[in-house]
Amino acid sequence: MEKGPDVIMQDLTPKVYLQTYGCQMNKLDSEVMLGLLAKEGYRCVGRPEEADVILYNTCSVREHAEDKVWSELGFLRALKKEHPEKILGITGCMAQNVKELVFKRAPHVDLVVGTGEEHRIAELIEGIRQGERQTLAVEIDHGRAPDPAVFQTTQRGSQVKAWVEIMAGCDQMCAYCVVPFTRGRERSRPARDILDEVKGLADRGFKEVTLLGQNVNAYGQDLGGEEDFAELLHQLNQRSAISRIRFLTSHPNNATSRLAQVMAEAERVCEHLHLPVQTGSDRILKLMNRGYTVDDYRSLVDEFRSAVPGISITTDLIVGFPTETEEEFAMTLDLVRELEFDSAFLFKYSPRKGTAAYWMRDDVEEEIKKRRHQEILALVQEISLRKHRAQEGSEVEILVERHARKGPQTWVGRARDFRKVVFRGEGSYLGRFVNVRITEGRVDHLLGTPQ
Numbered sequence: 001m002e003k004g005p006d007v008i009m010q011d012l013t014p015k016v017y018l019q020t021y022g023c024q025m026n027k028l029d030s031e032v033m034l035g036l037l038a039k040e041g042y043r044c045v046g047r048p049e050e051a052d053v054i055l056y057n058t059c060s061v062r063e064h065a066e067d068k069v070w071s072e073l074g075f076l077r078a079l080k081k082e083h084p085e086k087i088l089g090i091t092g093c094m095a096q097n098v099k100e101l102v103f104k105r106a107p108h109v110d111l112v113v114g115t116g117e118e119h120r121i122a123e124l125i126e127g128i129r130q131g132e133r134q135t136l137a138v139e140i141d142h143g144r145a146p147d148p149a150v151f152q153t154t155q156r157g158s159q160v161k162a163w164v165e166i167m168a169g170c171d172q173m174c175a176y177c178v179v180p181f182t183r184g185r186e187r188s189r190p191a192r193d194i195l196d197e198v199k200g201l202a203d204r205g206f207k208e209v210t211l212l213g214q215n216v217n218a219y220g221q222d223l224g225g226e227e228d229f230a231e232l233l234h235q236l237n238q239r240s241a242i243s244r245i246r247f248l249t250s251h252p253n254n255a256t257s258r259l260a261q262v263m264a265e266a267e268r269v270c271e272h273l274h275l276p277v278q279t280g281s282d283r284i285l286k287l288m289n290r291g292y293t294v295d296d297y298r299s300l301v302d303e304f305r306s307a308v309p310g311i312s313i314t315t316d317l318i319v320g321f322p323t324e325t326e327e328e329f330a331m332t333l334d335l336v337r338e339l340e341f342d343s344a345f346l347f348k349y350s351p352r353k354g355t356a357a358y359w360m361r362d363d364v365e366e367e368i369k370k371r372r373h374q375e376i377l378a379l380v381q382e383i384s385l386r387k388h389r390a391q392e393g394s395e396v397e398i399l400v401e402r403h404a405r406k407g408p409q410t411w412v413g414r415a416r417d418f419r420k421v422v423f424r425g426e427g428s429y430l431g432r433f434v435n436v437r438i439t440e441g442r443v444d445h446l447l448g449t450p451q
């Protein structure tokens with residue numbers, strides 16, 4: 001047989017590397033963008049060196065989050081110099097926040113895409129491929145909810161659980177927070193679109209959804225007030241077949257008794273409420289423009305705890321807000337001790353340009369912020385450990401989400417109240433509901449054995 005010429009196989013599929021920073025909303029945005037790019041034939045790769053398109057989906061919430069991206073961009077300067085054909089793009093909150101300044105500080109960036117134009121990612125990249133230079137796309141259509149079409153191709157990072165955006169933007173204007181500027185005004189998606197998406201996910205075998213919004217309790221307020229969040233949860237519980245429904249984040253201002261009632265009654269809705277309090281001082285709450293007092297918050301926690309048996313309540317806390325005194329910090333410690341949060345995210349105040357608090361002097365020294373952060377962390381951990389140890393010997397139903405990093409026979413699941421449970425088991429547990437006996441409580445998870 002005659003021998004043909006050697007064929008050199010060339011992989012012509014365009015490749016994208018995408019690195020994500022920030023919150024769940026940003027992670028979902030990344031999954032949406034990857035889906036839109038996959039539709040155009042893109043394949044995902046694990047390193048910038050292998051990619052034709054390098055994207056950073058960024059966060060602006062604290063200065064540190066932006067600093068990480070600036071330094072990544074610094075590293076990429078050499079790669080871009082060697083391979084000018086590679087397309088480098090910044091998307092997400094920092095892109096929205098910093099806009100054309102990205103090109104000034106990092107002239108090797110080709111594309112800056114804000115949170116309102118990420119659905120155009122494929123077309124914008126194509127423009128650069130066709131020879132356009134330094135494209136800036138940072139419009140936010142404040143009046144319009146996200147188009148359901150963009151969610152149809154979302155490339156989910158898990159087979160078991162999925163995020164569902166129920167609203168974009170935030171109208172709260174907390175004095176320290178940049179999110180209203182990076183995400184625009186509140187725009188709720190119609191309940192029917194959300195229901196369709198959740199039904200579709202259940203049909204495809206997903207077991208759990210987490211409904212996402214910066215303040216889910218404000219859901220529907222921009223739709224003329226006919227649909228509210230509690231009603232949305234009720235409808236999803238009645239009309240979808242998804243096993244578990246979670247949601248993030250709730251602002252104390254709009255957490256209603258009806259929400260507590262739905263959480264208690266709706267069997268698909270999990271008993272976990274993430275309810276950021278931020279500080280235990282009324283004076284600081286006022287400066288933060290949070291719109292409630294410590295007493296209001298306390299009553300809310302009492303109400304949810306008595307209405308929803310087994311509920312876990314987690315929170316966010318900021319230390320070192322401008323003018324925070326040692327006494328005021330002690331009030332935050334006292335509140336944590338009193339309310340015994342199941343877990344808390346702790347942040348050191350970081351001034352953000354454009355916010356109301358930016359005009360106050362950032363007068364709590366870094367060393368003091370650090371010390372307050374550590375003190376509160378120690379307390380939060382002590383409470384978690386105590387609560388976890390109290391669960392030893394009990395049995396709990398978990399949904400298995402993934403392998404543990406430790407190895408193929410170690411699994412990670414979550415109880416309805418969001419506690420993480422790690423166990424060993426042979427065979428495939430992924431996506432299964434398993435009853436586990438708790439053998440040991442640790443600070444941030446429980447160990448158990450399947451029953």
Ligand code: SAH
Binds near residue numbers: 170177215347349
């Ligand atoms: N919409 C959500 C998420 C906001 S960002 C919410 O209100 O909970 C998550 C947390 O980051 C906030 O709750 C707050 O604790 C923290 N945060 C926001 N801006 C900050 C800043 N400038 N400095 C320090 N922490 C901040």
Ligand code: SF4
Binds near residue numbers: 214
């Ligand atoms: Fe920021 Fe407040 Fe909106 Fe949360 S509720 S995103 S902290 S402005």
Ligand code: F3S
Binds near residue numbers: 058092178182183
């Ligand atoms: Fe999220 Fe960071 Fe933006 S916390 S909303 S990605 S500023």
